[in-house]
Amino acid sequence: MLRELLNNQVAVRPIPTSTEPQHLCLDAAYDNAPAHAVVMKENYEGHIAPKKGRDESRPQHPSGKARRWVVERLHSWHDKFRRLVNNWEKKLARRYAFICLANALIAYRM
16 A cells, blocks of 8 residues: 555655655555565655664664654644543544644744
């Protein structure tokens, strides 16, 4: 399903080419031969977390810290809002409104 996921993106992005590949960060579930083949065929530069832990001989990020994925960071910010963690809303529109309010508060605090 990785190929379908890459070809059905919602956001408009330039199409990756062999001369200008785009970066693609994936978790350890995609650390297998078919996923690596799809990433290469679709002209992405894959950053796939290894299944068996990190190799210490690989180069590290200049700051020395691991990069945190943008989605994981957003989820951790949303976890600070109890109303989003415990979903009491019965209607999707109300849930969406509280997510928008949380995002506005996060942006305001920055």
